[in-house]
Amino acid sequence: MIEFHLDARSGVAPYMQLIHQVRQALRLGLLAEGDRLPTVKDVAASVAINPNTVLKAYRELEYEGLVAKKPGVGTFVSGTLGDASRSEHEPLRQELQRWLEKARGVGLDEESIEALFLSTFRAARTGTDPHANTHANTHPHTHNEEEK
Numbered sequence: 001m002i003e004f005h006l007d008a009r010s011g012v013a014p015y016m017q018l019i020h021q022v023r024q025a026l027r028l029g030l031l032a033e034g035d036r037l038p039t040v041k042d043v044a045a046s047v048a049i050n051p052n053t054v055l056k057a058y059r060e061l062e063y064e065g066l067v068a069k070k071p072g073v074g075t076f077v078s079g080t081l082g083d084a085s086r087s088e089h090e091p092l093r094q095e096l097q098r099w100l101e102k103a104r105g106v107g108l109d110e111e112s113i114e115a116l117f118l119s120t121f122r123a124a125r126t127g128t129d130p131h132a133n134t135h136a137n138t139h140p141h142t143h144n145e146e147e148k
Contacts, residue, residue, distance in 0.1 A: 001038060002031060006047045014049050018057035026066065026081040028089060037067060037075045 002025050006014050025031040040058065044051040058075050061067040068078040103113045123129060 001036065004038070004043055004047050006049065014047075015053050015057040015060070018043070018054065019060055022057075022061055022066065023081055026077070026079075031077050033077050033080060035077045037077070039074060 002022065004018055004021055006017050010017065012020070022031065022037070037058070038046070040051050040054045043049075043054045058067060058069070062069060062075075064079070066077065066079040066081070067075050069075050100113065103116070108116070
């Protein structure tokens with residue numbers, strides 16, 4: 001079962017953080033159709049937020065067709081976003097782990113690693129040079145319409 005966490009410093013609304021975590025778990029194959037999400041009460045208690053915030057996230061996921069409520073039973077995954085099996089992710093995960101160890105080894109802190117990764121990811125996606133515009137928005141938690 002998924003365990004949620006919130007980053008108060010991210011600038012992203014708590015309900016959106018919950019939505020993103022469910023989407024990410026679906027993409028990585030950590031959640032599958034039929035899996036039960038934690039109860040609203042459990043999530044609210046574990047991450048110390050208002051239950052209505054959790055309900056808002058679950059309603060949005062339901063609207064997107066990713067989860068379905070079964071009254072009196074719970075909220076269950078009803079859709080998927082994964083395009084590769086978890087076993088296909090493993091070699092990439094190992095390579096990324098080696099890269100992270102190397103980045104830490106040269107003295108980069110977590111924020112610098114995240115900024116480097118995201119700027120490189122965005123540049124690869126758009127085909128631009130990440131060093132071409134040093135004033136580009138590199139905030140790690142800025143989301144575009146494509147992610148919604």
